[in-house]
Amino acid sequence: MTLSALLVSALLFIVGAPSSVADPSPDPDLAQSVAAHEEWRGEASEISAGHVDLGPRLIDGQWRAGLRHDAESGAVWRDPNQTVLRVSDAAIMTAPDSADYPFLADVAGKPVHVIPQTQNPSVVWLGWNTQDPAVTATIDRGLTMRVGPVSGPGRAWLFLQSGTFGKPLLLADSGAAPGDVWIDSGTHVHANWAFSAPGTYTATVTFLGTTTAGEAVNASTTLRFAVGDAASASEALAMAAPAASGSGSGSGSGALAAGTSQGPGSSESTSSSPEGGLPDWAFIAIIVSVALSFLVIGALVVARSRRSRAEQAAAIAEADSLLAPLPTARGEGNGEAATASSQSAGAPGAGESAEGHGLGNGGGEQ
Incomplete structure (x- = not known):
């Protein structure tokens, strides 16, 4: 396995793989600037047609969630809590009866009201954006859009x-638990x-x-x-906000659970991410940490291998020194050599010559 593959595997193990992967291409119909x-x-209003985006905005030093409405007189932001989004009968479609x-x-082949992903001039067109200049200038990487709970019939x-x-890529289902959708800064999605x-x-x-300054x-x-x-x-307008426990009436009670990122072809700039996402510096720090860990492990293995070879060489040298003959003095060596020569020359002729020499000496003394 290559080092890059090991790094990727370790990174996925540390941060967890995203629940869905999407690499959407830019949609020219979503091009806009805020x-x-x-x-x-903030007055009460109803919107039954036209382009509307939900998004965060910084107003008088406070962050607020608003609905950006492309009205005839120009774009204005409205308080969602004071705005009714009318999904008229012109939005009725037959739910597809397909394994996709x-x-x-549960509603296959039945009529359902749909706010479409692609604009229908007769129906309100609801999306979301994180394109407010305060968002793109101060938010670190992006935001989490938490949708839920929801109540309805x-x-x-x-x-x-x-x-x-x-x-289709399912992002939310009111029959599931509350969940989050990650949205990059500068994104426009429908x-x-x-x-039902x-x-x-x-x-x-x-x-x-x-924020980039660390403020929540x-x-x-x-x-x-x-x-x-x-x-x-x-x-x-008179309905209370849905309870956190999702105790509203009807099968729609609960939360629009997400846990997935925007799908292909849905935005100008989106990316998947684990829940809430990690800032870029965190990903870089993790990758650097994993790389350093592999380097340290490799250095330890090399050092251990060299140490083992050195210890083995020392052991061989010590064994050789124990097996070598002990050194002797010069005189002792000559004596041993003479004795060995004498013993090796122990033939009868040699012995007789020595004996005869002794008798001759004895005779002379007499």
């Missing part, structure tokens, strides 16, 4: 689709919002993040939907 001076309005839409199995879904024939039954719905949405950001609001021509806008 100006810092755009007006904020398992989350819609039916069930609600939020999903993305890549192209005309692409398979998705499909589907409702007409009536009034409310959903809590919170944006969470951190928290902006929360309530989305209010009047689904169907007969749904009452005043009733939607």
Whole structure:
């Protein structure tokens, strides 16, 4: 396994793999810019058509979640808690009866109200953006959009689709637990919002993040939907925000759970991330730490190998010294050599010569 593969495996082990991977391509229909001076309005209103984005904004030093409405007079921001999003009967579609839409199995072939991912001029077009200049200038990497709980007479879904024939990517289901959706700064996204039954719905949405200075950001609001021509806008405005326990009425009670990132073809700039995401410096620090760990381990292995070879060489040298003959003095060596020569020359002739020499000496003395 290569070092790069080891690093990637270790990184995924440390931070966990994202629940879904998306690498969306830019959509020219979503190209827009948001100006810092755009007006904020807090009066009660109803929006039944046109382009609307939910997003965070810094107003008078406070972070707020607002609805950016492309009105005829120009873009204005409205308080979502005072705004009713009308999903008229012009939004009715037949839910697909397809294995590609398992989350819609309970309503397959039945009419549902849909805010489409691709704009329908007769229906409100709801998306979200993180393009306010204060967001792009001060937020560290991006924010988490927490959607939930939601209450209403039916069930609600939020999903993305890549192209005309692409398979859907489910982002939210009111039958699941609360969850988060990661959104990069400077992002503009639209998705499909589907409702199984007409009536009034409310959903809590919170944006969470951190500034580059380390300050926590928290902006929360309530989305209010009047689904169907007969749904009452005043009733939607009067509804209390959904309880945190998701104890609202109907099968739609609960939270729009996400845990996935935006899907292909859904935004100008999106990326997957683990829940809440990690800032770039954290990813860099993790990669550097893993690389250093491999370097340290490699150095220890090399040092241990060299030490073992040195110890082995020392042991061999010591064994050789024990097996070598002991040194002797010069005289002792000559004597031993003479004795050895004498013994080796112990033939009868030699002995007789020595004996004869002794008799001759004895005779002379006499």
